[in-house]
Amino acid sequence: MNPEERIVALLDLFERRYGRFVWWDAPTDEVIIGAVLTQQTRWENVERALDNLRKEGICSPEGIAAAEIAAIEDHIRSTGFYRVKTRRLKAICRKVQDAGGVGALAEMPTADLRAMLLGVNGVGEETADSILCYGFGRASFVIDAYTRRICGCMGISGSYRELKELFERVLSGDAAAHARAHGWIVEYAKEFCGKKRCEECRIRILQGSA
């Protein structure tokens, strides 16, 4: 099987296993903030921080932009790296505001919006794609550590761009399919890519030969 065929087989396996569920369904405001908070951090710890921000009514670009540094640091401490993340939140929220708010961003072409997000200090490719895919419903595939791990098990490796383009070729512009596929990868990886369960993982059989 060639790489494209392996991805198709992988996604078929996932759909049969998990069905179609929405992995991350949150308002655009929260996706922008959550995407930064989840960098190198377990989601459960991010949820606590988001709860804190919601209670304070500052879980939005406007809220973060107006809030005190020390207050934000305190609310997001559970996510680790709280000082850099506060700086990053301030940076991206300021940028969103300057651009006219999320409503204005929603009107932008995907490529332009992606370039804009990447221009923010603290927003790399994965964070930008998460925001595009889950916050703005764009067909922009997210490559994370899990995706790399699973691709590696199928004998597929490559740069961020190469892997992203591989998935996007297979998913052909279907934004909802992009969101589902990445969600499946994370669920599967959490279930099987811990040390022990690796033997139970069925992905290796997708390598095929030749």
Add this chain to the structure above:
DNA sequence: TGCCAGGGATTAG
């Protein structure tokens, strides 16, 4: 107890 989590920036080779 030590290791690692849904990264990114910076610096060095």
Add this chain to the structure above:
DNA sequence: CTAATCCATGGC
């Protein structure tokens, strides 16, 4: 372009 290091809390 790859590798190492820093950022830091929380859970198993």
